[in-house]
Amino acid sequence: MIRRKRQPLGQSLVEFALTLPMLILAITFFLDFGRAIYYYGALNNAIREGTRYSVVNPVKTSSEINNVVNLVKNRAIGLDLSALNVEVVPATSSDPRVTITATYVFRPVTPGLSRILGTGKQITLRARSIVAVAPVNMP
Numbered sequence: 001m002i003r004r005k006r007q008p009l010g011q012s013l014v015e016f017a018l019t020l021p022m023l024i025l026a027i028t029f030f031l032d033f034g035r036a037i038y039y040y041g042a043l044n045n046a047i048r049e050g051t052r053y054s055v056v057n058p059v060k061t062s063s064e065i066n067n068v069v070n071l072v073k074n075r076a077i078g079l080d081l082s083a084l085n086v087e088v089v090p091a092t093s094s095d096p097r098v099t100i101t102a103t104y105v106f107r108p109v110t111p112g113l114s115r116i117l118g119t120g121k122q123i124t125l126r127a128r129s130i131v132a133v134a135p136v137n138m139p
Contacts, residue, residue, distance in 0.1 A: 012058070014098040016079050025110065029110050030100070036123065036125070039106055039125060040127065044129075045075065046079075047100045047101075047127050048067075048071045048129050049129045050068050050072040050086070050129070051098050051100050051130070052131070054090065054091075055131050056134050059090040064090075068087045068100070083104055084102065084103075085099070085102065086101075087102075098130070099128065102126070105124055106122060107123075
């Protein structure tokens, strides 16, 4: 008669129950990391569009600066506009560069990720674009 090796009942269930929380935490961490990378890319693309617009259409007045800020916010696809702050420094005769700086407050959904990173409950994403404006000599 052949005897079969007997495995402990419920062992695989206990192992699954012990590893499931870590697996779910890892999945949510990677999803949050992907969201942060997407938001950072969208933020960079938006300010690049704003600096390009500022170089093509010289910015001098506050209404033109507001147009650039609105353009950056419109190009920031997927971002919560209430958490987005845009600052525009137009080109001057002493400094012929347009500088746009944007900050976005990212709130991760992974429980405890902010504590692990030591940043509280939010992470601030910053992006800056500086482009020199070429002088235009009109005949």
